[in-house]
């Protein structure tokens with residue numbers, strides 16, 4: 001096997017083809033495991049030989065990183081966490097000893113913003129960036145992107161690798177790219193004007209952004225379905241694209257289909273988890289690009305298909321700063337699904353529905369914010385945004401209050417009057433209790449109460465004392 005793989009830089013399938021790489025995408029799973037093992041053997045050996053970090057990290061590994069026999073042996077390598085990266089980069093700034101190429105061969109520098117600690121830094125070589133482009137083009141092809149599409153990338157162009165990854169895939173595929181950005185004052189109004197004027201057929205952003213764009217459009221007298229021309233949207237950064245009610249809402253609002261995508265910035269090509277144009281929610285795991293294991297949150301052992309756990313990701317063709325067995329901290333369930341696309345990959349059936357850290361335990365029940373979002377968006381009176389307020393009751397019990405906006409149409413009085421809305425509040429409470437199995441407090445708020453976001457929504461207000 002040639003490793004790292006080399007891809008022709010000008011190939012595209014003919015437009016009627018379902019697959020970019022028919023052989024890789026429809027391989028029998030047993031053959032794919034063999035193919036992945038061969039790639040991982042090269043990847044791990046390469047990292048072990050070229051990275052001071054992995055030499056130390058694998059010192060006491062129960063298997064020989066230079067000579068892995070099978071995927072079971074691979075699964076015995078230690079799991080890498082965000083904390084490991086932070087510590088390593090603090091001790092050996094800026095890249096840590098992850099870097100396997102000369103610093104002058106770094107083509108792009110990306111990172112995470114470090115809202116919850118020291119920022120992390122990713123150095124990406126030119127070859128790796130080209131392979132990222134290839135992977136994203138191939139996956140976007142599966143999502144339905146074609147050369148005659150115009151892709152509006154409506155996410156911030158900065159350190160955040162999401163927008164750049166979305167852009168480079170569209171560019172490699174040969175579609176028309178429209179790197180619009182987001183986040184500047186007034187930019188969403190300008191997005192409405194541009195989308196009306198140049199009629200992009202595809203949008204990349206977050207689900208929150210799409211909903212905000214629709215709201216802004218309507219305020220400007222623009223109909224998101226009639227006046228825009230979006231054929232499909234691909235999203236990352238939030239669970240919304242696989243939350244059934246959010247998904248339907250966006251699809252109906254714009255008259256398009258949507259594709260859920262995304263692992264983590266560290267794991268770019270982050271599209272390696274992605275739906276296709278047929279899949280109604282969820283994401284296929286394009287295992288030969290980035291290898292995903294599902295791991296038990298407590299025992300850290302691998303879980304079979306059908307189980308819920310934490311995805312652990314490994315690069316299979318990264319020469320600059322490889323991440324091997326990287327703990328995502330997300331929660332998802334994987335299984336084989338019978339998708340009309342015919343791909344033989346396992347699938348995160350309901351996408352990534354939360355972070356292990358976001359899981360709220362209310363009276364012994366595990367509750368994910370995405371589940372609450374699904375319930376609220378299925379209610380007619382729901383006003384579009386919500387917040388989850390967490391407080392600690394006496395003892396160790398957590399109390400959850402759902403603050404939900406109601407549409408103006410839901411109350412006849414001119415003034416917002418919670419007392420008059422009691423029947424609505426009761427309906428919200430009952431729907432939530434049915435869906436999550438326990439009673440939570442519901443407070444209603446007028447529509448527009450909560451700030452809209454152009455990026456990722458932050459909906460949990462944690463008032464618990466540490």
Ligand SMILES: [Zn+2]
Pocket residue numbers: 275276277278279284339340341342343
């Ligand atoms: Zn599919």
